[in-house]
Amino acid sequence: MQGSTSNTGGAPNELPRGSRNTINDYDEEETSSTSSQENDGHVMPMLGSPSATLQVLNESDIQSKSDHLYEVCKDKTWDTFEQFLSDETISKADKKIIFQKCYSLGCRMPIVKGAPITLVQNIIDCLEEVFFGESGYSMLEAALLNSSDELAKRFPAYKYTTVSYDVVELLVSIGGADLVKMRCLYERGRRSLFQTYLGWNGQCPRIINLLLQVCRLDLLELQDKDGVGILEFTNRTQRDIIIDYLQGLDQSPRVQKYIESLTNAGVTPKVFFSMVDNY
Structure with missing residues (x-):
């Protein structure tokens, strides 16, 4: 019939670039990936694990951390100071506030x-x-x-x-x-x-x-x-x-x-x- 497509007659109508059936593609890829993981005897871990949860610091927390950091600096225990700077549970904005709480710090x-x-x-x-x-x-x-x-x-x-x-x-x-x-x-x-x-x-x-x-x-x-x-x-x-x-x-x-x-x-x-x- 005119306008119809089959596996044997004529090329199927092409879809525009980027309009593939991504849902079906995803299902096929997921099935293939799952089968591969099962054949290997293990399941791959999920990518993109959530980052460390940020601490919610109140005024008392900020003052306490500032005082502690002051003592750390005074004692020249630079490893502890560095740990504070690399702590991903404290936002950079809060770290700046902690520094500015004690100007000299x-x-x-x-x-x-x-x-x-x-x-x-x-x-x-x-x-x-x-x-x-x-x-x-x-x-x-x-x-x-x-x-x-x-x-x-x-x-x-x-x-x-x-x-x-x-x-x-x-x-x-x-x-x-x-x-x-x-x-x-x-x-x-x-x-x-x-x-x-x-x-x-x-x-x-x-x-x-x-x-x-x-x-x-x-x-x-x-x-x-x-x-x-x-x-x-x-x-x-x-x-x-x-x-x-x-x-x-x-x-x-x-x-x-x-x-x-x-x-x-x-x-x-x-x-x-x-x-x-x-x-």
Whole structure:
């Protein structure tokens, strides 16, 4: 008959792509799969097992976990700290709240206590966008001010932990120039972290070069509210490090100006008071 199809006469009418009888196909595949499993003598486990159930944390739970994490950090039991960060039963949002419950916990304390760099990276990942604000600035400040061996000489009674250069580099590479200059950008006249680092006798060539490389030469022009600039914060050793960095750049008139200023700086206020202290 015209318009009919059979197993022997004519090609069946084709269905549009994607309109196959998926229910029948599924039945056939399921039957085939079940038969195969039975023939093998076992049944395959179900794929896509449900994820861990999230805890519902109230205010008391958050405070308790924050206090516990504070003690963990204080005792430097980093494995326990890492377990908290990898705990899938606590949402990332709640972890951020737990960190922020104690400001120092998610910022300064792990840095000052010498947390390994992998843990610092995981804290940053947990903080997400919060890192690019005051939290990240505090982390970087703590890293810079605790990275200089000079501090150990000045404060021998202080239980001192020297932060590694790798941690400083990690924070700067993620936060960028805006994190280094944050206070200057949003509060006119505030000192930059570079000025603070120099003021604390920080003189690691790699750190000074890193900050200059990320923030460019604009960093040398920053002044605080009293008009005090970079030169007034430097001693001879620090100036020599900056000059060495500048001499490795293309010698534009601007670069030459900075080199001459640093070379002819003479006795800066910092050098003067250092001489008085040592007299």
